[in-house]
Amino acid sequence: MYKKITETPSNHDNLEQLDTLSILTKMNEEDRKVADAVALAIPEITKLVDALAERFERGGRLFYIGAGTSGRLGVLDASEIPPTYGMPHTRVIGIIAGGDTAIRKSVEHAEDDTKQAWHDLMAHALDAHDVVVGIAASGTTPYVLGGIDDAKKNGLLTAGITNNPGSPLDESADIGIAVNVGPEFVTGSTRMKSGTSQKLVLNMISTALMIKIGRVKGNKMVNMQLSNNKLVDRGTRYVMEGLNVDYSAAEQLLKKHGSVKAALEAGR
Incomplete structure (x- = not known):
């Protein structure tokens, strides 16, 4: 027992x-x-x-x-x-x-x-x-x-x-x-x-x-939903870091491609 x-x-x-x-x-x-x-x-x-x-x-x-x-x-x-x-x-x-x-x-x-x-x-x-x-x-x-x-x-x-x-x-x-x-x-x-x-x-x-299953890259949430301003800002900074571009360019890429992962792939 x-x-x-x-x-x-x-x-x-x-x-x-x-x-x-x-x-x-x-x-x-x-x-x-x-x-x-x-x-x-x-x-x-x-x-x-x-x-x-x-x-x-x-x-x-x-x-x-x-x-x-x-x-x-x-x-x-x-x-x-x-x-x-x-x-x-x-x-x-x-x-x-x-x-x-x-x-x-x-x-x-x-x-x-x-x-x-x-x-x-x-x-x-x-x-x-x-x-x-x-x-x-x-x-x-x-x-x-x-x-x-x-x-x-x-x-x-x-x-x-x-x-x-x-x-x-x-x-x-x-x-x-x-x-x-x-x-x-x-x-x-x-x-x-x-x-x-x-x-x-x-x-x-x-x-x-x-x-x-590939939903994280490095240590970043590259597939997170961009559902509020905080997450868009976080995603933009991930793209800045990954591509070594300025904030404006990173934000534009992120919004165009819809995810950090897609933005990083498109920017390389």
């Missing part, structure tokens, strides 16, 4: 008796443990990124499924891929138990349905190159477990991001990414260290994937 670390008592007690400085200092002490815990999961994250890159080249997609905080973090990561890397919103997709309403408000019992995740996934006409990543701090969320099980039965590659090593999600997914961050500062409040670790892992997965 695995130990449910996410429910173990906090390392700190009598929190209501602490002054503000002490509360924040002790929270920070706990938060500093998160990156080290994520580092231990890098071998499993590597397996997932390499498998994703291979499938993406054949038209595959990345799906995140989760409930509550975990689901919201998946939706957040997916929503940032189009503006950051210029990918269609149909390539990285976040699905949350209870639908988009649950992004802002809790939807009662949505996470308890073991069949709904597969119904939600099927709305996207899945194929064999797609990858489904379940996110659940506890590793026991029925919505996520059901979705992972059904995805595996239908031949899709699956991964699970959890904070309880040996949990059902860790064991059932093809690639288990278990990040043991220890007890939460407030006992059981997995929106804290567990959620922070999930955000770090999701950043790693999607960013490394975008780099491997």
Whole structure:
């Protein structure tokens, strides 16, 4: 039987008796443990990124499924891929138990349905190159477990991001990414260290994937959407640096060709 670390008592007690400085200092002490815990999961994250890159080249997609905080973090990561890397919103997709309403408000019992995740996934006409990543701090969320099980039965590659090593999600997914961050500062409040670790892992997965499929040049976001003045200015400076031209010429090239990558190729 695995130990449910996410429910173990906090390392700190009598929190209501602490002054503000002490509360924040002790929270920070706990938060500093998160990156080290994520580092231990890098071998499993590597397996997932390499498998994703291979499938993406054949038209595959990345799906995140989760409930509550975990689901919201998946939706957040997916929503940032189009503006950051210029990918269609149909390539990285976040699905949350209870639908988009649950992004802002809790939807009662949505996470308890073991069949709904597969119904939600099927709305996207899945194929064999797609990858489904379940996110659940506890590793026991029925919505996520059901979705992972059904995805595996239908031949899709699956991964699970959890904070309880040996949990059902860790064991059932093809690639288990278990990040043991220890007890939460407030006992059981997995929106804290567990959620922070999930955000770090999701950043790693999607960013490394975008780099491997050619959406980054050097260290620049050369395919970002030019959707506001800040991004146009950033893109212009990337072109200036890449082509050794002045601001005006770089901006003109950028606006003509629509992306940093295209502007750099046209200017060479």
